[in-house]
Amino acid sequence: PFSWYEKMRKESPVRKDERRGAWDAFDYQSVKYVLETKELFSSNRSKKQEDEQKSPIELSLISIDPPKHTQMRSLVKKAFTPKVMKEWRPRIERIAKQLLDEIDPASEIDIVTQFSYPLPVMVIAEILGVPIEDQSKFKEWSEWVVAGPKDNSPEAIKHLEQNQQRTYHELYVYFKEIISNKREHPEKDIISVLLGAEAQGTVLSEDEIIGFCILLLVAGNETTTNLISNAFYCFTEFPDIYEEILRNPKDILPLAIEEVLRYRSPVQAMSRVAKEDIILGDAQIKAGDIVVAWMGSANRDEQQFEQAGQFNIKRKPNPHLAFGKGIHFCLGAPLARLEAEIAIEEWMKRYPKFEKSSNFSLEPIESTFVYGLKEFKLSVL
Numbered sequence: 001p002f003s004w005y006e007k008m009r010k011e012s013p014v015r016k017d018e019r020r021g022a023w024d025a026f027d028y029q030s031v032k033y034v035l036e037t038k039e040l041f042s043s044n045r046s047k048k049q050e051d052e053q054k055s056p057i058e059l060s061l062i063s064i065d066p067p068k069h070t071q072m073r074s075l076v077k078k079a080f081t082p083k084v085m086k087e088w089r090p091r092i093e094r095i096a097k098q099l100l101d102e103i104d105p106a107s108e109i110d111i112v113t114q115f116s117y118p119l120p121v122m123v124i125a126e127i128l129g130v131p132i133e134d135q136s137k138f139k140e141w142s143e144w145v146v147a148g149p150k151d152n153s154p155e156a157i158k159h160l161e162q163n164q165q166r167t168y169h170e171l172y173v174y175f176k177e178i179i180s181n182k183r184e185h186p187e188k189d190i191i192s193v194l195l196g197a198e199a200q201g202t203v204l205s206e207d208e209i210i211g212f213c214i215l216l217l218v219a220g221n222e223t224t225t226n227l228i229s230n231a232f233y234c235f236t237e238f239p240d241i242y243e244e245i246l247r248n249p250k251d252i253l254p255l256a257i258e259e260v261l262r263y264r265s266p267v268q269a270m271s272r273v274a275k276e277d278i279i280l281g282d283a284q285i286k287a288g289d290i291v292v293a294w295m296g297s298a299n300r301d302e303q304q305f306e307q308a309g310q311f312n313i314k315r316k317p318n319p320h321l322a323f324g325k326g327i328h329f330c331l332g333a334p335l336a337r338l339e340a341e342i343a344i345e346e347w348m349k350r351y352p353k354f355e356k357s358s359n360f361s362l363e364p365i366e367s368t369f370v371y372g373l374k375e376f377k378l379s380v381l
């Protein structure tokens with residue numbers, strides 16, 4: 001998409017796509033403005049009326065505005081503090097090692113299915129405190145939640161809606177049971193933390209806790225998978241830089257991960273709804289219009305980043321927008337960074353030398369909003 005972004009930034013940094021009836025913002029300043037100006041751009045994208053039933057995602061943190069957002073975020077952020085993160089490190093290391101133990105270095109390795117996909121699912125299962133055996137269900141559920149219709153036919157849309165409704169129902173029943181168990185026997189996991197907050201008379205209802213669990217499942221899995229796979233993609237693309245990381249991972253790896261986030265952003269775009277008539281650049285946006293903020297383009301904007309088209313792990317500061325900006329800034333960013341760091345560190349300890357398999361081509365995921373690879377085959381040297 002990157003050459004298309006470049007063309008759009010030059011020709012029409014904010015434009016209306018008449019076919020979709022939505023606005024697109026491509027330059028860094030406009031993307032940042034859309035994301036952080038909560039007074040003008042709403043995260044409530046649902047087209048449903050007040051009296052219609054909303055899905056758990058439509059009710060969750062990522063889809064609500066202040067003041068409700070402020071209240072809910074201040075509760076759930078307790079589960080993502082630096083202290084909590086420190087406690088998770090050994091657990092994530094154990095999971096990464098376990099996955100590496102299962103890899104046979106003598107044969108070709110698909111880094112996506114064998115490593116970067118299972119890792120975040122296992123971590124989130126642990127953090128939510130749900131049995132690891134339920135992983136395959138998680139996979140199916142999260143795929144339906146993020147799925148789009150196959151085409152624009154009424155049948156395809158109906159098929160999707162039916163499956164999403166079934167999925168939400170199954171997720172609801174599943175988490176309801178888990179919550180009831182944890183009420184009796186609280187442990188060291190997010191659900192128990194949130195139930196503790198509920199007990200202190202705060203605002204999270206059981207439905208909201210369920211909505212939040214579902215959000216974590218879908219917001220944290222594919223994104224982190226793509227960050228890890230995209231990092232390996234960059235390493236094989238720029239072997240000299242990889243050598244540098246390998247020599248001094250402690251100092252350089254965190255910077256390299258930030259540059260992967262900028263250069264190959266796992267989430268390319270987020271949308272908002274204009275709350276009133278707004279002028280943005282040359283564009284006259286009307287109240288109710290959808291505005292898509294293309295972070296993937298902003299992160300390659302030459303006006304913001306010197307030599308934006310170069311993968312340069314020395315960038316400091318690196319104010320990329322891969323995790324968003326403002327009040328909805330990714331809650332899981334510290335966790336995603338930690339998972340990527342541990343995954344790559346553990347991999348490098350075990351298999352420092354590897355190369356991209358020669359007999360396959362890189363196939364990107366077919367989605368406009370998420371950016372990653374379906375598979376990525378490596379051979380260990």
Ligand code: HEM
Nearest residue numbers: 061062219220223224227266270323324328330331332336
């Ligand atoms: C929000 C990206 C991993 C949980 C966001 C947003 C972005 C993002 C761009 C902002 C959405 C907006 O402005 O509308 C990413 C990327 C990830 C990642 C690129 C991995 C590399 C995770 C993980 C978790 C998580 C691991 C949790 C386990 C959330 C939550 C929100 C969010 C709860 C909503 C925050 C709010 O609305 O206040 N993420 N995310 N994310 N992310 Fe992430």
